[in-house]
Amino acid sequence: MNIAETGVAKSPLQKAVGHLTDWEGFLLAVLLVTIIANASMSDVFLTVNNQINLFQLSIEKIIVALIMTLIIINAEIDLSVASMMGLAACAFGWLFHHDVPIGLAVPIVILIGALGGSFNAFFITVMGLPSLVVTLAMLIGFRGLARVLVEDRGITDFPEWFDALGQQPLIGPFPLALLIFFALLVFFIVVLHFTGFGRYVYMIGNNKEMAVYSGVAVNRIKATLFIASGTISALAGILFAARVGAVRGDVALGFELDIITMVLLGGISIFGGRGTLFGAVFAMLIVLNLRNGMALANITHHLQTGVIGVLLILSVLLPNMRGMIRQFRESRASAKS
Amino acid sequence: MNNVSKLCIAALVSAGCATGAAADAVMAQKGMKADMVLLPKFLGILVFDQANTGAQEAHAELENPGELLFVGPTPENSVAGQIEIVTTAATQSRDAVMISNNSGDQIVPAAQAAKDAGAKVVTWDSPIPSGEAEDVFVAQVDFASIGEVMAEMAHSILGGEGQMAVLSATPDAANQNSWIAAMQDALKADMFSGIELVDIVYGDDQSEKSYDRALALVDKYPDLGVIMAPTTVGIQAASKAMQDEGLCDEVAVSGLGLPSEMLSYTLNGCATEFALWSFVDLGYLTYYTAYLMATGQIKGEIGESFVAGRMGEYTIEKDPTRENGLRVLMGPFTVYNASNIEAAAAE
Numbered sequence: 271m272n273i274a275e276t277g278v279a280k281s282p283l284q285k286a287v288g289h290l291t292d293w294e295g296f297l298l299a300v301l302l303v304t305i306i307a308n309a310s311m312s313d314v315f316l317t318v319n320n321q322i323n324l325f326q327l328s329i330e331k332i333i334v335a336l337i338m339t340l341i342i343i344n345a346e347i348d349l350s351v352a353s354m355m356g357l358a359a360c361a362f363g364w365l366f367h368h369d370v371p372i373g374l375a376v377p378i379v380i381l382i383g384a385l386g387g388s389f390n391a392f393f394i395t396v397m398g399l400p401s402l403v404v405t406l407a408m409l410i411g412f413r414g415l416a417r418v419l420v421e422d423r424g425i426t427d428f429p430e431w432f433d434a435l436g437q438q439p440l441i442g443p444f445p446l447a448l449l450i451f452f453a454l455l456v457f458f459i460v461v462l463h464f465t466g467f468g469r470y471v472y473m474i475g476n477n478k479e480m481a482v483y484s485g486v487a488v489n490r491i492k493a494t495l496f497i498a499s500g501t502i503s504a505l506a507g508i509l510f511a512a513r514v515g516a517v518r519g520d521v522a523l524g525f526e527l528d529i530i531t532m533v534l535l536g537g538i539s540i541f542g543g544r545g546t547l548f549g550a551v552f553a554m555l556i557v558l559n560l561r562n563g564m565a566l567a568n569i570t571h572h573l574q575t576g577v578i579g580v581l582l583i584l585s586v587l588l589p590n591m592r593g594m595i596r597q598f599r600e601s602r603a604s605a606k607s
Numbered sequence: 608m609n610n611v612s613k614l615c616i617a618a619l620v621s622a623g624c625a626t627g628a629a630a631d632a633v634m635a636q637k638g639m640k641a642d643m644v645l646l647p648k649f650l651g652i653l654v655f656d657q658a659n660t661g662a663q664e665a666h667a668e669l670e671n672p673g674e675l676l677f678v679g680p681t682p683e684n685s686v687a688g689q690i691e692i693v694t695t696a697a698t699q700s701r702d703a704v705m706i707s708n709n710s711g712d713q714i715v716p717a718a719q720a721a722k723d724a725g726a727k728v729v730t731w732d733s734p735i736p737s738g739e740a741e742d743v744f745v746a747q748v749d750f751a752s753i754g755e756v757m758a759e760m761a762h763s764i765l766g767g768e769g770q771m772a773v774l775s776a777t778p779d780a781a782n783q784n785s786w787i788a789a790m791q792d793a794l795k796a797d798m799f800s801g802i803e804l805v806d807i808v809y810g811d812d813q814s815e816k817s818y819d820r821a822l823a824l825v826d827k828y829p830d831l832g833v834i835m836a837p838t839t840v841g842i843q844a845a846s847k848a849m850q851d852e853g854l855c856d857e858v859a860v861s862g863l864g865l866p867s868e869m870l871s872y873t874l875n876g877c878a879t880e881f882a883l884w885s886f887v888d889l890g891y892l893t894y895y896t897a898y899l900m901a902t903g904q905i906k907g908e909i910g911e912s913f914v915a916g917r918m919g920e921y922t923i924e925k926d927p928t929r930e931n932g933l934r935v936l937m938g939p940f941t942v943y944n945a946s947n948i949e950a951a952a953a954e
Binding site: 314317319320323327424426433436437513514515516517518520521523524525561562565566568570571572575 | 650651676678679680681683684686687688690691692694695698699700711712713714715716717736737
């Protein structure tokens with residue numbers, strides 16, 4: 271479904287369009303309807319300020335959702351991302367509080383992210399444990415460490431330039447975090463859809479045994495993904511600290527569910543091997559636009575959560591139903607003949 | 608003593624009047640337009656719904672042609688949700704945002720954005736710790752006043768003379784300890800010289816333990832007249848213990864309790880009088896404060912006084928509990944007894 275079926279040489283653009291499946295077309299339609307509905311309901315929706323806010327309010331989640339897409343396509347999962355974001359933010363606050371200059375604290379925290387990711391990778395690849403279990407344990411472990419570092423005091427007195435980096439536009443109307451998101455988006459689209467590494471990610475997700483027998487360095491690819499996940503989560507944690515100008519032990523608590531929701535809604539199969547980054551990005555935009563539109567329409571958060579939930583169920587149900595209908599038709603056709 | 612200061616002392620007892628500043632209190636002008644948002648810590652908690660009831664009451668009373676919205680995050684998404692709601696309020700150019708802050712100082716950038724967009728930021732129930740990006744905090748009660756109210760309730764239950772014991776939460780609960788200390792201070796007044804505080808015990812805010820501690824107090828002090836429990840768990844457990852043992856005629860229970868939990872004990876005479884602040888009133892006062900600021904009738908400066916409808920006069924002051932920040936102190940408590948508990952429990 272994802273790999274171009276004909277052998278004819280294609281331009282990269284045609285290839286990219288070829289990656290779009292029925293599901294992504296459907297998501298794109300939903301996205302357009304959402305945007306049009308929002309724009310007609312609220313006269314502030316299309317303002318630059320609101321459009322930037324729309325991204326900024328969930329920017330750390332969508333940054334991490336990019337790498338999560340690759341991990342799920344690889345038929346793994348990383349539940350520890352939000353806890354790593356919390357740990358990174360708290361470690362950053364702790365270092366800052368102990369007079370470590372920010373220029374040094376940032377690389378140290380990124381390194382902590384890479385270490386945490388390596389920890390996950392070690393247990394998953396070398397010890398052969400399921401990523402669900404390993405990263406669930408780290409979800410608890412990283413969060414615990416974050417709470418030990420900062421407790422519930424909250425660290426707030428970051429220098430103004432640091433807070434401004436998280437809150438103010440850097441280039442044009444775009445704040446730093448949004449620029450990082452766009453850069454990572456382009457990077458991961460290239461890696462996943464236009465390189466051998468990306469092909470192996472799909473191959474492993476489709477059939478790990480086959481990949482092993484084909485001589486693919488399965489463990490190395492898995493380890494790379496988990497280390498990248500830890501590193502990017504740590505970066506997202508620092509961005510969060512800058513955006514809200516304060517850290518507490520509960521930073522990013524529960525974000526992993528929103529992140530995984532967006533990825534699955536994007537048509538990425540939880541069993542691996544299927545889906546594209548385009549689908550994931552459309553799903554992110556749908557969720558962000560829906561949330562923003564509902565907030566502008568003053569719909570309570572309970573209902574907002576419900577709507578996203580219904581959407582997720584549909585995203586699992588609809589493709590299955592299409593398969594069921596096709597099966598039903600085929601069986602009827604064969605019964606007739 | 609002149610008449611104004613007498614009035615003010617009368618008001619001090621009933622509505623937290625600031626001494627001396629009674630003359631130029633702002634009376635609210637009705638019908639001015641202000642779009643307001645009331646933001647609880649999260650949805651689904653009774654007391655926040657009660658605050659909304661109070662705010663809606665003030666909204667109708669002030670005939671504000673603008674909107675009053677009650678929006679909140681889900682419990683598991685409280686921090687990010689509050690930031691999102693305050694940011695949206697800024698985008699929508701709301702005139703006032705009323706926040707029961709559950710996000711510590713993480714709410715500051717969003718609150719600052721709302722202020723920059725022209726909104727007044729009024730916190731209630733729980734303030735912004737640093738006081739940044741906040742116009743004023745509407746505080747429910749003052750710790751010292753909790754001590755006074757408990758001393759007064761003991762006085763009225765005992766008829767001015769008798770023994771009292773305290774059943775508290777945990778030995779290191781900071782709020783309860785300071786309330787008890789405040790009560791011990793209050794008891795030094797001549798008025799309370801007939802009341803003897805015989806013991807302080809701890810039920811750890813567990814129902815069973817509190818129940819046993821209450822019974823142990825009765826055994827130890829045969830002349831005990833009242834058990835004072837400054838915790839909603841303790842007061843309920845002690846009331847049940849006295850009821851089960853048929854001791855309600857000899858030992859009364861009082862303290863801080865939720866009307867809905869205490870209804871039966873108040874009606875059957877086991878806990879004739881107890882106190883808590885009213886979240887309906889807190890919502891009402893918060894709305895008045897925010898409305899007056901959003902419509903430019905008060906500026907939000909130290910020493911400004913205003914009349915908040917049925918609740919009377921209030922003054923903006925420096926918040927003594929934080930380094931920075933202003934507050935309007937609601938206080939005092941609502942004291943509940945057989946005459947008003949049914950209405951309160953039904954809220």
